[in-house]
Amino acid sequence: xxxxxxxxxxxxxxxxxxxxxxxxxxxxxxxxxxxxxxxxxxxxxxxxxxxxxxxxxxxxxxxxxxxxxxxxxxxxxxxxxxxxxxxxxxxxxxxxxxxxxxxxxxxxxxxxxxxxxxxxxxxxxxxxxxxxxxxxxxxxxxxxxxxxxxxxxxxxxxxxxxxxxxxxxxxxxxxxxxxxxxxxxxxxxxxxxxxxxxxxxxxxxxxxxxxxxxxxxxxxxxxxxxxxxxxxxxxxxxxxxxxxxxxxxxxxxxxxxxxxxxxxxxxxxxxxxxxxxxxxxxxxxxxxxxxxxxxxxxxxxxxxxxxxxxxxxxxxxxxxxxxxxxxxxxxxxxxxxxxxxxxxxxxxxxxxxxxxxxxxxxxxxxxxxxxxxxxxxxxxxxxxxxxxxxxxxxxxxxxxxxxxxxxxxxxxxxxxxxxxxxxxxxxxxxxxxxxxxxxxxxxxxxxxxxxxxxxxxxxxxxxxxxxxxxxxxxxxxxxxxxxxxxxxxxxxxxxx
Numbered sequence: 001x002x003x004x005x006x007x008x009x010x011x012x013x014x015x016x017x018x019x020x021x022x023x024x025x026x027x028x029x030x031x032x033x034x035x036x037x038x039x040x041x042x043x044x045x046x047x048x049x050x051x052x053x054x055x056x057x058x059x060x061x062x063x064x065x066x067x068x069x070x071x072x073x074x075x076x077x078x079x080x081x082x083x084x085x086x087x088x089x090x091x092x093x094x095x096x097x098x099x100x101x102x103x104x105x106x107x108x109x110x111x112x113x114x115x116x117x118x119x120x121x122x123x124x125x126x127x128x129x130x131x132x133x134x135x136x137x138x139x140x141x142x143x144x145x146x147x148x149x150x151x152x153x154x155x156x157x158x159x160x161x162x163x164x165x166x167x168x169x170x171x172x173x174x175x176x177x178x179x180x181x182x183x184x185x186x187x188x189x190x191x192x193x194x195x196x197x198x199x200x201x202x203x204x205x206x207x208x209x210x211x212x213x214x215x216x217x218x219x220x221x222x223x224x225x226x227x228x229x230x231x232x233x234x235x236x237x238x239x240x241x242x243x244x245x246x247x248x249x250x251x252x253x254x255x256x257x258x259x260x261x262x263x264x265x266x267x268x269x270x271x272x273x274x275x276x277x278x279x280x281x282x283x284x285x286x287x288x289x290x291x292x293x294x295x296x297x298x299x300x301x302x303x304x305x306x307x308x309x310x311x312x313x314x315x316x317x318x319x320x321x322x323x324x325x326x327x328x329x330x331x332x333x334x335x336x337x338x339x340x341x342x343x344x345x346x347x348x349x350x351x352x353x354x355x356x357x358x359x360x361x362x363x364x365x366x367x368x369x370x371x372x373x374x375x376x377x378x379x380x381x382x383x384x385x386x387x388x389x390x391x392x393x394x395x396x397x398x399x400x401x402x403x404x405x406x407x408x409x410x411x412x413x414x415x416x417x418x419x420x421x422x423x424x425x426x427x428x429x430x431x432x433x434x435x436x437x438x439x440x441x442x443x444x445x446x447x448x449x450x451x452x453x454x455x456x457x458x459x460x461x462x463x464x465x466x467x468x469x470x471x472x473x474x475x476x477x478x479x480x481x482x483x484x485x486x487x488x489x490x491x492x493x494x495x496x
Contacts, residue, residue, distance in 0.1 A: 084110035088183035140253035153258035161242035209279035227259035228304035283381035290375030328356030342468035404432030452483035
């Protein structure tokens with residue numbers, strides 16, 4: 001039988017089923033709304049996360065810093081964090097030891113590596129340690145003009161690291177820098193420390209300087225730190241170097257020196273030289289006063305080959321001249337050799353001060369740029385038929401008159417005193433030896449006194465040359481100069 005229909009022709013059965021289901025649906029809805037929270041389905045998270053309070057983030061960072069030492073701020077670097085590896089020999093050590101005692105003073109630690117112990121056992125301060133290098137004859141060396149001892153010297157970087165690794169170091173004495181040099185390399189320790197402090201020792205740093213000679217750089221490498229001037233390597237990089245050094249030495253038997261092998265290995269580790277102009281190889285001979293009088297603004301870090309050049313001061317032997325020089329360096333390390341230029345308009349004079357070393361006084365107006373060029377008082381390092389005095393150098397040079405009568409009045413450091421944050425340095429005239437009295441420039445001028453404040457370099461601050469004033473005086477035999485900071489818009493010029 002067919003189901004009944006409405007008067008309009010619609011079937012009534014589906015409608016009745018829907019009406020019967022409505023009470024059941026309402027009951028289910030009420031039960032869902034009144035269920036306990038634990039039986040409900042968790043809603044999806046919001047698209048925008050709630051903002052975490054800043055204090056919570058800071059505390060999290062502090063906890064991470066405690067668990068990760070590399071993320072914390074390290075303590076300032078001191079000389080106790082610097083380890084020196086010095087290349088020496090049984091033959092040269094007795095001659096070089098007196099200067100090493102003076103320049104590598106505590107708390108610096110230095111390890112002197114020799115080919116053999118000297119006949120007489122030298123007495124050493126507690127911070128200097130003698131070591132005999134291990135036998136390196138198994139490594140190839142093929143450079144025709146070099147010495148196989150270059151391999152022994154290069155391996156100092158490995159032997160020193162291995163020894164220190166075996167020692168139990170106190171945490172605050174753990175090394176941060178390895179500094180390599182020769183036994184005739186002299187360091188100005190405060191300036192070396194200041195230079196190293198500019199860099200994060202936890203990063204791979206390779207610091208040093210090229211040779212002054214373009215020929216030497218061309219023969220070896222322009223991107224290499226020359227070992228005599230000193231090489232500074234951050235400790236984590238030095239550890240990597242020690243692990244792979246022997247394999248690099250085997251691959252580069254044709255290189256000349258130890259510094260070339262260090263450079264090659266660091267290059268293979270992907271690290272390039274960061275040039276620091278305060279390191280000085282001194283690949284020059286003769287009178288290097290022209291170079292010293294035009295030192296760059298960077299603090300003086302090292303000097304090398306002092307046995308191969310004239311004494312730093314006339315009328316002194318090399319040893320006394322070096323002691324005299326470092327007496328000034330100790331008085332104001334950051335200012336040693338810093339060049340300052342000032343003018344006396346009324347008398348038309350130009351004075352150029354290389355602090356702690358010498359003063360030149362010129363007649364007339366000499367522009368600053370002419371004084372920044374290095375006077376060519378020296379001759380090239382290389383000797384032979386193919387080498388001339390016109391050899392190229394890594395800086396601008398200026399002709400130095402052979403005729404002494406045409407040179408500036410020249411003064412060298414005589415004495416220095418310091419106190420209350422100031423120094424007074426006195427310079428005495430060096431009269432030309434081959435010049436008639438009436439032809440000597442500024443013949444009456446005999447003494448110059450320079451007053452300056454102690455120079456404190458602030459890490460991260462740009463270097464700027466200081467200014468100076470020639471104090472007005474009626475005296476023709478003496479001159480007083482005061483060094484000071486330049487004003488903001490002040491020009492170092494006679495007519496500005």
